[in-house]
Amino acid sequence: MPVLSLGYLRLVVTESATPGLAAVGFEVLDRTDLRHLVERIEAAGIPTHAGTAAECALRQVTGFVAFDDPSGNRVELFYGPVLSHRPVDLPSVSGFVTGDQGMGHVILNVTDTEVAYDFYTGVLGFAERNSLELPGGTSYFLGCNPRQHTLGLNPAEGPGLLHFMVETAEIDDVGKALDRAHDLGIPMMQSLGKHTNDRMLSFYIYSPEGHATEIGWGGERIAAPTPTYRLTEGAVWGHRYTPPPAGAKGLPR
Template sequence: MGVRSLGYLRLESNDLDKWKAFGADFLGLMPVGDGDFESLSFRMDDYPARIVVSPGAQPGMTALGFEVLDERQLALLVADVEKAGIKVTAGTEAEAAERKVTGFAKFNDPGGNPVELFYGAVLDHVPVRTPLVSRFVTGDMGFGHAIISAEDARATFDFYVNVLGFIERNTMKSPGGTTWFMGCNARHHTLGVTPMPGPGRLLHFMVEGATLDDVGLALDRAAKQDIPMMHSLGKHTNDRMVSFYVWSPENYAVEFGWNGLKVPEPVPVYEITDGAFWGHHFSPPPQPAG
């Protein structure tokens, strides 16, 4: 038994004001005060903050947090990661309290992406309020999915499948190489790895609304708030999700989707030759002023 879901993302940004509006007023997440008044924390369900954005000179992902079953499973996975030749550091009590988890361990995957394995989310039992979104699709599928890069994407893919227990769902070839999409629960994919020179980094994350209206209303909010579009409304070929993408304040791709394919049992892997049945027309990121 390996990773169960994507539990959280921890990011750094040099413009928290933009992220405050982006997270709450556009995505519809619930801002919460988790004790670190320098950071922004956002809930979407009964779990602690799923996205935490802290101030930083260089925007980037500081943690890709994956949930495991319990303390025993964490210890087994840590041992497997160490056998793969990767140094693992145990999270301190203070760091665990900051994340509102019982325990966790951290390391860099073979591509250089910062990973945290955690167990025992600490629930405060305060009902989540997301008045702009009917409900986010989370539960045992976690908060959504993320796409990361790696210079050696094959080695990174092998690590997630052979060490952390992910299941390959599909691939897609491009001039830059092969992108792998992987699942760890019924959500079609929780993680994707794509080849790119340099240290690994976050390229894209997705949140899923419970209704098509959630997507349409988010599309309206993006237009009203002048949030730059990345991909127009469309439907994916691999997970069948109807979605659109915007550029985050740091120019991550952020997808807001609905009705993603569920894969409750393993199915044969396949390759896709196009990312969308229709739509998802691309717009480049906004250029810096001046």
């Protein structure tokens, strides 16, 4: 089965009339891998759209296809990232953990987690890492590279982004980011804490439209296939939740 990775993921911010996730992108090995995955997706009854030259240029990739997952979340599979060969200038961060783990993880809202689980594992080839029972249903955490999870499926009434995570190279990066959030008055979604599944030390902040960004350090690597398990707690400690600020549009109340 073709193998997904999440290396060289681009974050593209574009102007929009409404806040939300335009698409989540996953890297595949090459155009042959992409063709095989397209065959599997279309065999599952889901139409795909091949990216135009202009769309590829915006994403700085050689080629990609786009489609909607069973809940309506837009997904893009790409190959051949266009590299600048220049080091990234990060004046406020020592670096990010990327490489064979990709840029981080994303948690998507899905209307039926079992249908979404079957699609992402059975069609796209993700591996189940663990699950967590929530009041609205089961949340699944899935992997496609050594990162403990690259994708999470969260039960919700409609599709969209719940949060995305970036992992910093040093623990001090998390502390300095926490200080910057405090100094800038950015509202906290979850306080500093440590997760039970990926062992990540992290905190969450709200974006202006109400989505969440997780800043973390020290995530677990999965070197080989491992049995799945079910969590009973999301955090070893910390991660105290704060409701969205008044006027936020991205999250359910």
